[in-house]
Amino acid sequence: MSLAKSPWIIHVNCNSCNGCDIEVVACLTPLYDAERFGVLNIGTPKQADIMVVTGSINYKNVNVLKNIYNQIPDPKVVLAVGACASTGGIFHDCYNVIGGVDQIIPVDAYVPGCCPRPEAILDGVVAALSILESKSQGKIKGKEVKLKGNEVPSNA
Amino acid sequence: MLENTIEATEIKNGAELLKTVEGLKNDGYRYATMICLKANDGHDFIYIFDKDYKLKNLRYFVKPGEKPKSVSGIYLCALLIENEYQDLFGLTFEGLAIDFKGHLYLTPNSPKAPLA
Amino acid sequence: MTTVIPFGPQHPVLPEPVSLKLEIDNDVVVGALPSLGYVHRGLEKFIDTKDYNQTTYICERICGICSALHGITYTMAVEKLFDVEIPERAQYIRVIIGELNRVHSHLLWLGLFADGFGFESLFYECWKYRETVLDVLERITGNRVIHSISKVGGASKDLTKEHIDLILKMCDTVEPQVKDLEKVFVNNYSVKQRLVGLATMSKQLAYEAGTAGPTLRGSGNSIDLRESADWDIYKDLGFKPAVEKDGDCYARTKVRITELYDSFKLLRNAISKMPNGEITTPIKGFPTGEAIMRTEQPRGEVVYYVKGKGTKNLERLKIRTPTFANIPSLLLTLPGIKLADVPIVVLTIDPCISCTER
Amino acid sequence: MLNTTIMLLIAAPILFSLLFVALPKSLYKILAWAFFIVGTVLSIMLVLDGTGKVEVAGSSFATFESIVLILEALIILFVFYVSAKHKNWPTLALIAISAALAVYSHFNVAEIESAFFNIDQFSQVMILIVNVIGTAIILFATGYMDHYEEHRHLNRQKTFYFTMSFFLAAMNGLVMVDTLGWLFLFWEITTLCSFVLISYNQDEEGINNGFRALALNLVGGITFAGAIILLGTKFDIATLSGIGTSVGTSTTAALIALPVALLCIAGFAKSAQMPFQSWLLGAMVAPTPVSALLHSSTMVNAGVFLIVKLVPAFAGTTLGTAIAIYGAFTFVMCSALALSQRNAKRVLAYSTIANLGLIIASAGIGTPLAVAAAIMLILFHAISKALLFLCTGEIEHTIGSRDIEDMSGLIKKAPLLAVLISLAMVSMLLPPFGVLLTKWVSMEAASSNPIVIIFLILGSALTTVYYAKWLGTVLSSTMDKNAVHHAKLETYFPLSFLGLCIVVTSIFVFTIYDYFIKPQVEVLLNIAPAVSGQAGQFTSEIGAFAYAAIFIVLALAILIYFVTKNMFTPRTANYYMCGENNLEKDGLMFRNGLCSYEKSSASNIYLQNTFGENKLTTLGYVISILLIIIALAGGIL
């Protein structure tokens, strides 16, 4: 239970239209107050446990995503928030969109919606908590994602 | 031809464009934006200026292979849209205030000139 | 002894991925080069595969903050192509949703801005009040953030009596709350320390730099597209632009606060004047021709250019969004400020990168 | 026995200086080692010999006295010559005045029959500093100068080593001799040596700065000479210790304040205190070993040495208070000035001046505790400062810059060097090391004088700031590991030796106090400070400094670190660069808007606008000159 009580999140905005972002931020504000679960929106990946990704991946932010992911110490959980982050959403066909977050890094839980309600995001965080706990018990490490300049993922 | 096209003054060449834009600036026009369309292998530019909620449009045809002149020397704010068209249409503007060299939005590995 | 740091794209103080390369000398910014493209999706090409109706949903998702006005402006531009007049009630619905959108957007901005200068409790306060507006929007449109109220030919949902009561009630509760916030933003010593005289743009400079919205009006330019003839309904509602002369961050904040009051007034007026009747006009055929439509979004003037060639897809859609117009002004205002002021100055144009890059 | 040691201490450096001239360059390393050993042995011998006065009388006195006369005349002639040659009129004017004073004193001051050497604990401490640290610096120089000269296309090493060694001889004489006339000779020799060393590069900047040092020190020399004349004619005092004793007995106690004040001004000039500080800053153009020598073991210490010796003459008087305020003012002013400096040597220069100010302030306060602090500070400061300078010199050779900003990442390039300089810096500003302990003592001692203590408080906060940022910069791991790093024994031995000295002296601070400082304070003030030490604690009547506890805790921290280091899964990751860094390249590189990569960097805060030199220096001049005038006025009235 040592992890589940203090999930610190880092919010990574990839290709999001802001709709999901503002709902993520809304989770932290008084009405939803995610800090009740110990959630803190921490600025640096070095201190984060849960990576909250909004928006799909494009060719410019793919390395940013990988970098941030690699810089989160284990155990860590990735939460894809919104249709874009889950599958590419409405933009999945755009020329500069690679796809959902899971094309690049392993995702542990998805939150549907465009954009999802804060309640849904809180659900996602709560789901992430138990995954986090089991990861820490099983000593499951996130794998280092290779970063090669501006490389294109093969499965895109 | 299309119905209800927007009104626009035709511009013949780059020098005239710069002169007209300079004149518009002196007349107190604000640079709104510029639109780029593919037309006859070349590109059609529509420059949009605004004064007192009235639009003033310039239409300028860029021949294939021609390097259009940048107006960012006159209106600095034009640099963003011109850089955007360098990315999206693979154009090369002459005299850009800050030249992102086709990397304003796109990286070396993303699709090249997707709107071209 | 310059300090060179990347500021963003993933940065806790920036809600959106934009990166600035900052060169700092002695705690003063001497150079700033923006790096864009983290949210570039390629929507202007995407319309090739979607019909003009579906494009409404895409336009709304250019940005989730003033999504309503994107949808409205797009549909109005396409209606120009079809050359149809939509029912007046639908126009009023658009205005009401648009203004509600502006209220939530400005409250959101005030909060993020407060967060930018480290005023966490003020940030929370703003966002707490914003939730009231979001609740009303959710009741009306079924979604908190992306409303899908406007469609080509009118509105997709009608306002019921209950909705109207909700809106009026919201105005009555939120307006005094905005007054409370105004007291803090305008009078708080520490806030003034941070904002007054920061990143000043003269009237002339702001005009020539092509800025839009509160950034432009904060420098004394009385330009607000709601006054223009493109959307004449605002004329009937007695609209006057909010203008401040000083051109600094403080002035831009005051403009937005004044606009909040204006929006409440417009909402009340619109509700009292809203006629009954149809909310849609039938649309036939496919769009042809060119049209430009401009409206005033919370962040300023948005320009839609649409070109149809008689098929169900548009041939070209070009959107000049307000942030796109405001970003070049950052190149002028960032040099010379302190590092600690960078987030404030960046936030003061209310940047929305997702619409800048589309 | 004492007799021989004294003579040896003066003769040996002179012998070595001649050897340096006579022998070829290839033997310098061996010579320097020998010098180091001889110097160390001799100084330890002097300590073992104990204290006492040695009289030089009779025929040997006559010989020496004539040598003194000849040397003084030579010095005057030499200065005449060089200043005429370089057309340096101020110096010429000053030397003319000096000459006139010399002639005047020759005819007016009563002849003396014998001269005295006075070996007290303070002299022992000073001898240790001069001969151990000083020779260590010369040893360091043998590893340094080749590289230095190579860069500047110079070939003047013979002059260099000759002067350096001669300098030590003069310093040895200066701290042991009691007779004022002879003291004056040594005093002037150090001035001259510093002139030669500062203008070592023989370029315009070097020569100008050399002349500045010469001129300002000549001012001090003139006040010194004036004081000798006054003391000789009015009070019939010819020895340094005589001043102190006469104050207690003489009925003219108030009047003696004037010559004492004049001597103090001579000390201020030599210690580069506020209106005179520019010569020491200018001295930075010389090779780093010269700076190290001037700052730690020779020159500037001569000034504070004189002032501390004069303590009995002004302790508890208005003059004393004025001196205390003056010293404290220099401390705060120079600490503030150091804040805006990026050049490591300038930082160190200001830090030296500031610390000397602190010493002078402590001496001025004149309570037993304060005087003890002053002497201890001279010792600890000398060790730390020598190490700081030598490290800076070595850093300059390693990274090619003396800019603090360029030193970031030193810990990766040259770990030992970085650790040593960090140790030196830490010892300057943090407990449990000696300098801070003495600063604590002087603060406690100064707490009775509100102006002095407030100056000290502000100054010590400023000190913390400029050292902390340098310390952090040196320890920050930002650079790639590709430095040219030549570890030579001659350079690293003195560095490590000094580092060791810092630790050892700090650990045995109470022993040092008991053996040297306490008896000395008794000699000077006839009462010992009420300080006791037990259980690794330094206890005065108003406080306690538990330095042993801090050492233990420090050791504990190191222990905890090594024990816990591998307890948690260690994993090295890249820097956080907002996600824009590229693993294949330098971790501090980030992608900019043009899609190319660029290195990020961060510099410290220097506050030039508030603490800039041009702003503060004028203010410092005005206030310090005012304070000196007040001190003088206090002396006369």
Added chain:
Amino acid sequence: MGMLNLVLTNISRKPATRLYPFEIRAPYAEFKGKIVFNPENCILCGICQKKCPPDAIKVTKDEKKWELNVFRCIMCTECVTSCPKDCIIISNERAKTGAKEYIKILVPKVDTPKAAPPK
């Protein structure tokens, strides 16, 4: 001080927090929560697939399959309004958070299309 007033008012009142998930507010009737598909009347005409902006719906006539990628749906209700047989409704219940495998696959019970898609 305006802010002092605000924070002191806050501390003297009950917190504004909605205690989700301990107290769950009933969703508004208008809320667009998730798409519910009723295969009863579906004729597999594919209009919904055509209209869906993010291509969340996939109708495979041969396999009689109607699929919805819940994680792609943007709740625009285009499918709801366009379905000629009103098989699709929008519910005010939220779609579930969880693993991505949650893709809805439903096979319609009808064997043959009851009516041709309107032209």
Added chain:
Amino acid sequence: MNMNDVLIAILVLIVAPIVGCLAAGIDRRITARLQGRVGPPLLQPYYDVRKLLSKDNMVVNKSQNFFVVVYLVFIVLSLLMLIFRQDILMIIFVYTVASIALVVGGMSTGSPYARIGSSREIMAILAYEPILILYALAIYLLTGTFKLSAVVDASTPLLAYTPLIFIAMIFVLNIKLKKSPFDYSTSHHAHQELVKGMLTEYSGPGFAIIEVAHFYEYVFLTGLLFVFWTVNPLIGFLLSTAAFLLVIVIDNITARIYWQWMLKLSWTFLLGISIVNIAFLYFSGVKL
């Protein structure tokens, strides 16, 4: 050091972090309530530390954690010295070691954000250090010794003659707790231009040590305020608690201002009032 002292020391080592942790928890809860929300559980800081200890020890270089260990032990040492009523000037110097260790630790990571944050923290040291020493000086002037035991033995509270220094010390508390308007070197909620400032590169156990050290620091800093009223420990406790609460409220009603502003405030206003107070003590010659 007798047996009793050892026991007390051990007790302090155990109790102080608990108290500090609770204080941090109370701080977060009160902050939350001031912002109109529920806030985290009281023991949240403890959960955080426990969590951090179970995470990977991710570092950018091998020595960065050394400095946080130094930070921790020297905070503990200064607290112990405070409890044992040692020389206050000495305590402040030992405390400076801790502050410098944290600064150097931040810089040692090499990240530009951390380095800028550390530079700002150095400026904070410049701002508060003189005031701390003036506080020590006031104690000396009132008791004739720097030993805290003299204050404890006195029959008049320190505050009676040092109200202005008390005010200045509240600001010191504010600066040291890195709360608005002084939260520019690093802050708990990281919404600032320097990411997490000084502590950007710390993670897992290393960061846990910093948090634990913060717990001790909370106790130490409030302890310094407690000294103002040792005559009646209850009043002293209430006094320091009130100061702590005041700092929390200030945190919630001000924006973050520049470090330049802090330096100006400290070197004019705070130093000014402290010196006035000192001058009063000096010229009136009052003793406790």
